[in-house]
Every structure is written in C-alpha cells, then in structure tokens.
Amino acid sequence: MTTEATPPPQAAKASPRALARQRRRHSAARFWKQYRSHRAGLFGLAALVLFALVALTAPLTIGSDVQSVTDAPGGPLESPSAEFPLGTDQFGRSLLGLVVWGSRVSLLVGLLAAVLSVAIGALIGITAGHFRGWYATVLMRITDWFLVMPTLVLAIALATVMSRSLSTIILAIGVTTWPTTARLVRAQTLAVESRPYIERARALGGGHWHIMSRHVLPNVMPLVLAQTTLIISSAILAEATLAFLGLGDPTVVSWGGLLQDAREAGAVSSGKWWYLVPPGIAIAVVALAFTLCGRAVESVLNPRLGVAR
Numbered sequence: 001m002t003t004e005a006t007p008p009p010q011a012a013k014a015s016p017r018a019l020a021r022q023r024r025r026h027s028a029a030r031f032w033k034q035y036r037s038h039r040a041g042l043f044g045l046a047a048l049v050l051f052a053l054v055a056l057t058a059p060l061t062i063g064s065d066v067q068s069v070t071d072a073p074g075g076p077l078e079s080p081s082a083e084f085p086l087g088t089d090q091f092g093r094s095l096l097g098l099v100v101w102g103s104r105v106s107l108l109v110g111l112l113a114a115v116l117s118v119a120i121g122a123l124i125g126i127t128a129g130h131f132r133g134w135y136a137t138v139l140m141r142i143t144d145w146f147l148v149m150p151t152l153v154l155a156i157a158l159a160t161v162m163s164r165s166l167s168t169i170i171l172a173i174g175v176t177t178w179p180t181t182a183r184l185v186r187a188q189t190l191a192v193e194s195r196p197y198i199e200r201a202r203a204l205g206g207g208h209w210h211i212m213s214r215h216v217l218p219n220v221m222p223l224v225l226a227q228t229t230l231i232i233s234s235a236i237l238a239e240a241t242l243a244f245l246g247l248g249d250p251t252v253v254s255w256g257g258l259l260q261d262a263r264e265a266g267a268v269s270s271g272k273w274w275y276l277v278p279p280g281i282a283i284a285v286v287a288l289a290f291t292l293c294g295r296a297v298e299s300v301l302n303p304r305l306g307v308a309r
Contacts (some may be wrong), residue, residue: 036302041296047289052284054186055103067098067253077265078276085276087257090265099128099278105254107286109169116174118228121181126220128182129189130212140186146179157236159247166249181227185220192219215220224251229294233287240283255279258301 014126035041054061065071072092080087086095124143128136158172192198193216201211242248243256244263258279262268267275 006162008080011068031194031300035296037113038296038299041189041293041299044289044292044296047285048293051103051107051286051289054100055099055107058100058104062097069093075266076269077275088276089261089275095274095278097209098281099255100260101256102253103253104225104285105166105252106236106239106256106283109166109173109239109254110232110286110290113170113173113177113230113235113239114232116170117183118179120174120223121178122185122220123177123226125185125187126189126212126216129186130193130208131214132227138184139182143179146176147183151176152238155242156196156245156247159242164247166252169239169242169248172242173235175232175286177234177238179260181224181231184223184227188220188223189216191227192216197235226294226298226301229290229297233290233294236283236290237287255283 002275018299049166070089072088074084074088074092076088076090076092078084078092084094086099089098124139129137131298154176155172156176159168162168162172166291176222197212198215201215206214223261239248240256240259244259245256246260248257248260250257256279259276262272262275262279265272265275270296
C-alpha cells in the first residue's frame with residue numbers, strides 16, 4: 001500500500017501579497033544593481049545624502065540661534081578664520097552656520113515644488129491621454145501656452161502679487177514648471193492605452209478610474225520618478241533666483257537669500273568673496289547632484305536612452 005507524500009511547507013503556494021512583495025524586492029534589487037553601474041549617479045547620490053544629513057542635523061550641530069542678528073558672535077564681514085571658517089556676513093553671523101541652516105529651506109522648497117509640479121503634470125498628462133477629444137485638446141493648448149511662456153517670468157509675477165512666504169515660492173515654482181511633465185506623461189499614457197490588455201480591461205467592465213489608477217499610473221510612474229529628480233534641481237535654482245531678486249521670505253535663511261544679502265552688502269564691489277562663494281557653490285553642487293541622479297534613474301528605467309555612465 002502506497003501513501004502520497006505531503007508537500008513540504010516551503011512548497012505551499014504563496015499568497016498574492018507575498019508574491020507582490022517578492023516581485024517588488026526583486027525589482028528594487030535589480031534597479032539598485034543597475035544604478036550602481038552609473039558612477040556619476042553614485043556621486044550625485046552620495047552628495048545628496050551628505051547634504052540631507054547636514055540639513056537634518058542642523059538643529060543639533062548649528063542651532064536656530066545662528067539666524068539671530070542681535071546675538072551675532074562676530075564682526076561684520078570678517079574674513080575666513082579659525083573661529084569662522086567661512087567668514088561672517090554683514091551682521092557678524094557665521095556664514096558656515098548660515099549655509100548649513102539655509103540648506104534646510106532650499107532643499108525643502110526644491111523638493112516640495114518639484115512634487116507639486118510633477119503631480120500637476122502627471123494628473124493633466126494621464127487624464128488628457130485617457131479621455132482625449134475636446135478635453136485633451138483644451139488641456140494641451142493650455143500646456144502649450146505655459147510652454148512658450150518664460151517660466152521664470154511667470155514665477156516672478158506670481159511671487160510678486162502674493163504674500164512673501166515659502167508657500168508662495170513653492171506654489172509659484174510648482175504651477176509654472178509642470179508642462180514638460182504633462183507632455184511626457186500624456187505620450188506615455190497614449191502608448192500604454194494602445195496595448196491589448198487595456199482593451200480587455202474595458203471589455204471586463206473596467207471604468208475610467210480603474211484603468212487610470214490600476215493600469216496607466218503604474219506604467220508611467222518610472223517616468224514620473226525620473227522627471228521628479230530632474231525637476232528638483234531646476235526648482236532649487238528657481239528658488240535661489242527668486243530669493244536673490246528679493247521675492248523670498250525675508251524671515252528665513254536660504255542660499256538664494258544669502259546671495260541677496262551679499263549683493264545688498266556690496267560684497268561684489270568690495271571683494272568680499274567669502275560672502276558669495278559658499279552659497280553659490282552649495283546651489284551648484286546640489287543642482288548638479290540631482291541632475292546626475294535623475295539622468296542615472298532615467299537611464300536605468302529606460303535603457304534605450306543610452307545615457308553615458
């Protein structure tokens with residue numbers, strides 16, 4: 001008499017959630033393996049991690065009293081020394097502390113403005129690619145209008161008529177930099193919706209929300225992720241430009257605000273280079289780091305781009 005062997009517990013069929021988690025882990029591991037092959041992307045990621053750590057630990061390492069004008073520890077416009085490695089500003093505050101503290105505002109504004117921009121662009125792109133017809137025509141004509149208008153001029157106009165605050169800067173940058181994302185997402189949405197499984201989903205009774213959220217959005221997310229990393233660098237530069245033009249929040253310290261203070265203090269004409277160089281280098285390095293990361297992510301998610309390593 002023979003008996004059937006019972007399968008081991010490991011051979012039991014995994015649940016759909018376990019399979020989904022396993023696929024996500026494999027996808028993340030494959031993404032990281034391919035990302036590591038991009039040396040420029042690794043350099044950008046290391047720089048961003050360093051700046052993020054500096055910004056997050058600023059309250060512990062520098063303290064919020066670095067912004068105080070009345071309790072400034074040094075004299076106005078002192079050159080770099082052992083006590084003040086980057087010198088002092090026009091009020092006698094340590095520029096090293098101001099640059100470190102300003103990283104919190106610049107990174108936060110750049111990140112939030114980029115997220116707002118990509119969210120608007122993705123929403124318009126997906127809906128325009130899905131519904132088409134007159135609705136898509138109207139949205140694309142509005143997008144074309146924003147594309148031909150100078151982004152900086154629109155941001156300056158919004159920042160001028162609204163109150164001077166960080167939320168105004170975020171809004172001004174976010175609502176003026178979304179058209180490129182909308183165009184890219186719409187093209188990708190049209191490509192996704194031409195595939196056979198979309199027709200099967202419609203035939204099985206899938207509605208507009210189901211198709212856009214369950215089928216289109218997951219397929220355009222890699223493009224949205226790559227676009228976000230690229231827009232953050234532009235958003236940081238835009239924030240620095242608006243702050244330099246005197247349209248930022250005067251009560252907070254940012255890299256663009258430091259450049260504006262240096263201009264008002266006459267640092268350019270008087271040769272006080274230590275007032276200009278540190279915030280300028282910080283802006284350039286962070287913008288470059290986000291660009292390198294964005295190009296690497298874009299190359300991993302779409303190898304046909306052939307981005308150089």
